Structure formats: C-alpha cells, structure tokens
C-alpha cells in the first residue's frame with residue numbers, strides 16, 4: 001500500500017489472491033525464492049497517455065488513456081478496454097491483475113493486461129465516439145499487436161468502438177492484422193459467439209457448480225444486475241435453461257418483474273434507444289422500478305448473478321441475499337462482491353463462483369477469435385459454443401481440484417486463484433528472472 005498509494009481496488013484484488021495462496025507458498029518455497037509474488041504484483045509495463053479529441057461543437061477535449069501490460073509469462077498480454085468516467089490507474093491495475101489468473105484458467109496461451117480511458121461515451125454522438133477511438137488508438141497502436149498485446153471490449157467498449165479502433169490501427173500499420181484486437185465485427189475477423197460468450201459462459205460455469213450440488217437452473221428464480229453485454233446474455237441463457245429471471249439493473253436503478261423479465265424490451269431500451277431502465281415499467285405496468293442500484297439485492301432469489309461492475313454487492317446486500325435463502329452467487333462482472341460480502345456468503349454456505357473463473361468465457365472466446373484469425377478460418381456458432389462449454393467445465397473442475405489439493409475443499413475462490421497462479425508461476429520460473 002505504501003508503494004501504490006490510493007489504489008484501493010488494486011489492493012483489494014491483490015489481498016484476495018494472496019490470502020488464498022498461503023498454503024501454496026508454504027508447500028512450495030521455490031515460488032518465494034524466485035520472487036514470483038513480488039514480480040506478479042508489478043506490471044511488466046504501464047502506459048499512460050493523453051487522448052485529445054474535438055467534440056461536435058469544436059471544443060478540444062482531453063482524456064487520459066491507460067494500458068497496463070501485467071504479465072506475459074504464458075502468452076501475449078490480453079484483456080479488455082474500459083471507457084467509463086470512473087477509470088483510473090487503480091481500476092485498470094486491479095482488472096489487469098485479475099486478468100493474469102483468469103486467462104491462465106482458460107487453458108489458452110494468453111497473458112494478462114487491461115486498458116481504457118476516463119472518457120464517458122454516454123450522450124456522445126457517433127462522430128465523437130469515432131474521433132475519440134481514433135485518437136486513443138493513435139497512441140495505443142505503438143504498444144499492441146497480434147503477438148504482443150491484444151485488447152478487446154469491456155464496459156463502454158462494444159463492437160462499434162472496436163470497429164473504429166481497428167480501422168485506425170489498420171490505417172496506421174498499413175496492414176490487415178486481424179489478431180491485434182478481438183470482439184471485432186463478423187465481416188472483418190470477429191468470432192461468431194464472442195458477443196454472447198461472457199454471459200453464456202457465466203451460466204455454463206454456474207450450471208456445473210449447481211449440478212455438482214444436486215441443483216440446476218430449471219425453475220429457479222434468478223436476479224442479474226446490469227443490463228449490458230454480460231448481463232443480457234446471462235439472462236438469455238438462464239431463461240433458456242428454464243430459470244425465471246425476475247430482475248436486472250443499470251447505473252440508475254433496477255426493475256423487478258415477478259412474471260419474468262421481457263428481455264426484448266430491455267434490449268430495445270438499453271441497446272437501441274440507449275435510455276434508462278425506468279422506461280420498462282411504461283411497457284410492463286406490473287413491473288416495479290427501484291431507484292437505488294443496490295436495491296436489486298433485496299429481491300428474494302435462488303441464484304444471484306452480479307454482472308454490472310466492481311464492488312456493487314457489499315456485506316449488507318450479501319446478508320440480505322443470505323437471509324432470503326439465496327443458494328448460489330456467480331460473479332459475471334469483475335470483483336462485484338466486496339471481500340466482506342464474499343465472507344458472508346462463505347459463512348452462510350452459499351455456493352460462490354468467483355469472477356476469475358465464472359466470467360472467463362469472454363476472454364476464452366477472444367482467444368478462439370485469435371486462433372481463427374491466425375488460421376484465416378471461421379468456425380460455426382455451434383463449434384464455438386461447444387468449445388466454450390468445454391472450457392467452462394474444465395475451469396470448474398480445475399478450480400475444484402486445486403482447492404482440494406491445498407486443503408480448501410469447496411472454496412472455489414481459492415481454487416481458481418491457485419490453479420491460475422500455479423500455471424503462471426511455473427512458466428515464470430522456467431523463463432528465468434527477466
């Protein structure tokens with residue numbers, strides 16, 4: 001904390017990992033001898049840059065851009081770009097640090113990185129978004145490439161933004177290097193199934209966890225926070241598996257529709273019209289709108305999937321969910337539960353799926369997109385979805401086994417941290433101190 005003052009989210013992510021590594025380090029002193037932990041918590045490279053652009057009124061605007069290239073022990077840096085006004089060094093570092101372990105868990109050859117900007121896409125015209133993306137990529141292009149660092153989307157960065165950034169990257173390079181960015185549109189090298197991958201993967205992981213405990217999604221009441229990319233496809237897949245999805249949220253509030261959320265209305269409001277979820281009750285008068293974001297966790301449910309943002313579910317919300325007999329919680333977003341909330345779930349024997357494992361489906365399919373780009377082939381949706389399901393099952397199994405091996409049976413948070421750590425740490429030792 002002295003070395004990285006005011007980086008609370010980064011400290012939180014590191015603390016969570018280190019706590020679960022205690023038995024691993026005690027059993028394997030070689031990791032300490034090789035300074036693995038000290039090297040893992042220090043990014044290999046941090047790039048911070050100015051992003052100047054001109055708005056539609058001719059005003060010069062200046063944002064801050066980041067790319068943290070955290071660890072390349074098992075492959076090129078890989079991780080999304082977030083455009084949101086709350087982005088700062090701590091947020092990008094926590095996301096990049098988590099990405100190291102998540103990417104290792106996917107069994108794909110990808111290192112960990114993350115980036116973004118404090119640019120707020122809300123209320124911006126399409127032309128402003130394009131100019132911002134071009135300026136951002138003008139600097140970022142010096143640092144990325146198919147074999148060095150491969151960014152993708154995250155909050156505020158979807159296919160439109162990736163398209164504008166890819167266009168600028170191609171122009172600056174003078175080459176069509178499809179593998180330099182993932183989450184691309186299908187006509188220019190995107191993978192079918194990438195849009196759905198994080199949300200579907202979240203549900204596939206939870207399905208494995210529920211099955212192992214004699215449960216399933218069938219007939220269960222599910223609450224999913226957020227209404228963006230991860231949330232929409234988590235809701236869609238949970239509903240396909242027979243669950244009743246009764247609530248979702250955005251950054252202003254939540255909707256509760258006891259008859260089941262009408263996903264098409266949510267998509268029209270959020271994706272097409274880009275409005276507030278408050279609009280939902282105009283079309284569905286039986287639904288309720290709540291004006292607090294955390295209010296969603298007071299709704300009784302069997303399965304809760306926080307899919308919006310970091311620290312959106314605190315100890316108070318975890319206690320409410322537990323008192324309402326929630327059976328399982330799966331983190332579709334990155335670090336959505338505070339450490340106290342996680343402990344509350346563990347103390348109350350609520351099944352808990354950690355973000356690194358649960359939401360790894362998105363980056364796993366991004367790695368499949370890289371594989372398709374390098375072979376110049378395109379797979380079908382069925383092929384990608386089948387690989388995604390296999391990957392999520394393997395992540396679940398590996399996390400269970402790692403937890404068992406180090407005396408933490410049933411603690412998937414510890415298991416995911418340990419399985420990811422071992423792979424990266426062993427690769428670092430093999431490659432020497434460089």
Ligand code: NDP
Nearest residue numbers: 154155156198226227228229230250251308309333334362
């Ligand atoms: P989107 O930008 O598509 O959606 C974010 C959603 O969360 C929006 O509905 C937004 O509401 C809502 N939101 C933002 N802040 C809050 C808040 N404080 N409280 C409640 N809701 C909020 O992002 P993604 O769906 O891509 O990402 C969601 C999470 O999943 C992030 O943690 C991200 O890092 C993680 N993730 C994403 C992956 C991906 O493939 N996209 C992969 C792995 C993890 P509003 O519409 O009002 O802005």
